[in-house]
Amino acid sequence: MSVHAVIPFKPVNPKTRLSSVLGRDEREEFAWAMLADVVEAIQASGAVPTILSTHPLAWSQVEIEVVAAGLNDALNACFAHHPEPLLLVMADLPLSSPDALRRVMDTTADIGIVPGRGGGTNVLFLKDPARFRADFYGVSYLKHRQIAAEFGCTVEVIDSFRLHTDIDEREDLVEVLLHNSGKSREFLVSRGFTLVTEHGRVGVKRHPHEQAL
Amino acid sequence: MSVHAVIPFKPVNPKTRLSSVLGRDEREEFAWAMLADVVEAIQASGAVPTILSTHPLAWSQVEIEVVAAGLNDALNACFAHHPEPLLLVMADLPLSSPDALRRVMDTTADIGIVPGRGGGTNVLFLKDPARFRADFYGVSYLKHRQIAAEFGCTVEVIDSFRLHTDIDEREDLVEVLLHNSGKSREFLVSRGFTLVTEHGRVGVKRHPHEQAL
Numbered sequence: 113m114s115v116h117a118v119i120p121f122k123p124v125n126p127k128t129r130l131s132s133v134l135g136r137d138e139r140e141e142f143a144w145a146m147l148a149d150v151v152e153a154i155q156a157s158g159a160v161p162t163i164l165s166t167h168p169l170a171w172s173q174v175e176i177e178v179v180a181a182g183l184n185d186a187l188n189a190c191f192a193h194h195p196e197p198l199l200l201v202m203a204d205l206p207l208s209s210p211d212a213l214r215r216v217m218d219t220t221a222d223i224g225i226v227p228g229r230g231g232g233t234n235v236l237f238l239k240d241p242a243r244f245r246a247d248f249y250g251v252s253y254l255k256h257r258q259i260a261a262e263f264g265c266t267v268e269v270i271d272s273f274r275l276h277t278d279i280d281e282r283e284d285l286v287e288v289l290l291h292n293s294g295k296s297r298e299f300l301v302s303r304g305f306t307l308v309t310e311h312g313r314v315g316v317k318r319h320p321h322e323q324a325l
Numbered sequence: 326m327s328v329h330a331v332i333p334f335k336p337v338n339p340k341t342r343l344s345s346v347l348g349r350d351e352r353e354e355f356a357w358a359m360l361a362d363v364v365e366a367i368q369a370s371g372a373v374p375t376i377l378s379t380h381p382l383a384w385s386q387v388e389i390e391v392v393a394a395g396l397n398d399a400l401n402a403c404f405a406h407h408p409e410p411l412l413l414v415m416a417d418l419p420l421s422s423p424d425a426l427r428r429v430m431d432t433t434a435d436i437g438i439v440p441g442r443g444g445g446t447n448v449l450f451l452k453d454p455a456r457f458r459a460d461f462y463g464v465s466y467l468k469h470r471q472i473a474a475e476f477g478c479t480v481e482v483i484d485s486f487r488l489h490t491d492i493d494e495r496e497d498l499v500e501v502l503l504h505n506s507g508k509s510r511e512f513l514v515s516r517g518f519t520l521v522t523e524h525g526r527v528g529v530k531r532h533p534h535e536q537a538l
Contacts (some may be wrong), residue, residue: 212484226486227486227503229500230496230499230500230527231503232527250522250527251520253503271422271424271425271485272484272485273485273488273489273490275486277486283443286443286444290440290464290466290467291440307444312463313443314463
């Protein structure tokens with residue numbers, strides 16, 4: 113039986129930390145592109161995605177559930193009524209690959225977790241979702257390990273930079289240009305983003321003609 | 326037969342991008358701590374480390390080679406005279422684990438590579454070092470893939486956040502506090518570093534009493 117995967121998604125005014133290089137409409141388009149890449153990786157891994165969206169979405173190929181509650185409440189309601197293993201994947205992981213997701217789902221522990229950069233939680237695989245509680249924001253990686261311990265669950269940390277790299281800031285766009293080959297990179301290239309090296313560090317630059325903030 | 330691993334190391338005034346939070350002596354001590362963690366992971370993976378150092382080092386347990394040349398020249402001289410598979414590991418990867426290093430050495434391709442954050446190259450595994458040329462600095466990840474292609478070598482990108490996370494800047498110290506359990510974390514804790522959450526982001530703070538810049 114296929115594993116169900118949930119992807120929390122905020123389509124309206126997302127990724128505000130990218131406001132210095134992308135206008136609001138562009139951030140919404142980029143968030144969509146990243147979501148599409150995540151959905152494709154999930155489907156290729158053999159799991160079946162459902163998007164938990166804060167707003168209605170026009171996307172017929174994927175199941176959408178509109179949730180009014182905050183992220184943690186929405187997830188905990190979902191966990192309580194899901195007696196099967198569940199994969200949770202953040203929507204801002206455009207480097208996601210089927211191989212990395214399968215490594216998460218292949219864990220022999222009760223829970224597989226991939227920490228995000230800066231102590232967040234990017235991916236969770238819960239063999240028994242009722243024995244867990246989501247507590248996102250802040251150092252959620254440590255909170256989630258603590259919660260797993262409280263439930264007596266074993267945890268494996270899956271070592272993947274593809275799933276560790278959440279895209280929040282301008283410098284993260286370097287990783288998309290380098291390691292994504294899907295819609296996210298295509299979007300950035302279409303908006304004039306290129307890699308630049310300055311003072312020995314690699315960053316992104318946007319071609320001025322493409323700027324429309 | 327054991328694989329040889331080389332670790333380039335600069336013991337004098339290293340990690341200048343950490344100058345805002347660590348004095349020069351402290352940066353030298355921290356670079357040592359990170360090197361010690363890398364050496365331990367390499368030894369636990371079954372490989373035999375040699376440190377290519379810019380200056381003489383007093384460390385009897387590990388082979389040290391003092392190299393006068395720049396990084397690329399030193400490595401290319403090394404590659405030319407090494408007819409066996411060779412592992413190259415940067416010294417600022419304190420999250421290195423034996424498992425991740427073994428995944429690199431288990432590649433079926435001619436070359437295994439782990440990109441660093443921002444387009445660098447953190448780890449290389451060369452089955453035939455004579456068929457490669459080091460070209461570090463800038464977007465070395467892309468340069469190294471291009472060089473591999475010029476030599477007709479197949480390449481596997483190994484997906485590991487532990488080997489992807491090179492420690493250069495203040496915000497990187499978060500990853501050391503979260504995911505290292507060796508000398509690097511011990512050093513930071515002894516100097517008063519702790520995790521803090523401000524405006525939803527996780528960073529490090531140094532206890533003022535421990536500050537000695």
